[in-house]
Amino acid sequence: MRQVVTQPDGRPLSEPVLLILMSLAGQPRHGYALLKDIESISQGRVRLSTGTLYGALARLLEDGWIERFEQEDTSREKQAYRLTAAGRRQLQMELDRMKQLTRAGMARLRVREA
Amino acid sequence: MRRVYELLLRLYPAAYRELFGEEMPRVFEQAAAERRGMALARFAAGEWMGLAAGAAAAWIDRWKTDPALDLTKMRPVDVTRESYVSALDEVIEAQKAVDFHLRRMQAAISRHDFVEARLSSDQDRRARENLRLVRRKYHIAE
Incomplete structure (x- = not known):
């Protein structure tokens, strides 16, 4: 039977999505602040184009992992984004998955070196 | 540029x-x-x-995405009852919020209370955005 809600398919998150979730885990941000923070988190390796950023934001909004709200202070950017409880859960799951993979990989390297 | x-x-x-x-x-x-x-x-x-x-x-x-769901028609056979009912509930709630803020804004304008009207206008915009997102979430036809 068809579910009308789009369900996450359980695949690993793409890098832009992961970085957006990480950035919003710290605090809510608007579009430009997200671009800058993602560049900083990735130590300058990832510079998202606005097309990529907003494509990912659209999917995250649809999945209910982030939400958009209007900032009270009327600086240049009015619309900002924040993580929802579901988004925080997904980020936690993804980081746990990566931690487990890293542990397994490091263990293999140690065996090879020994 | x-x-x-x-x-x-x-x-x-x-x-x-x-x-x-x-x-x-x-x-x-x-x-x-x-x-x-x-x-x-x-x-x-x-x-x-x-x-x-x-x-x-x-x-x-x-x-x-899946074909649009038309809430004015009967539940399609391939859509579960639970998801159809929750789509219906959420859309009704979101539509109620839009109607409420619109009525409040109109009342404020008729009283010439423009501070209240502006506040209601912001809330109305937020309620409409929420309704649009709910429709999108459930692929509901406009």
Whole structure:
């Protein structure tokens, strides 16, 4: 039977999505602040184009992992984004998955070196 | 430069432009302001290509989604009762909020209470955005 809600398919998150979730885990941000923070988190390796950023934001909004709200202070950017409880859960799951993979990989390297 | 950006933005589906149409050019402009000369040209070219690719992805996403659900008709046989009922409940709640804030705004305007009218107008906009997101979440026909 068809579910009308789009369900996450359980695949690993793409890098832009992961970085957006990480950035919003710290605090809510608007579009430009997200671009800058993602560049900083990735130590300058990832510079998202606005097309990529907003494509990912659209999917995250649809999945209910982030939400958009209007900032009270009327600086240049009015619309900002924040993580929802579901988004925080997904980020936690993804980081746990990566931690487990890293542990397994490091263990293999140690065996090879020994 | 912003003009070209806005033209390329027209390649996106209307719902997408409605959501991000003001915000994206502003962010593009802010990022462009940090660059000069060749770095700016490279940045702009990358952005324009990114927009073209993003528009294609947005259309593919739209075509891949399930057919729209029409809540004025009977539940389709391939849609579960639970998801149909929760879609119906959420849409009704969101529509109620839109109606409430619209009525409040109209009442405030008739009283010439423009502070209250402005507040209601902001809440009305938020309620409409919420309704649009709920419709999108459940692929409900407008």
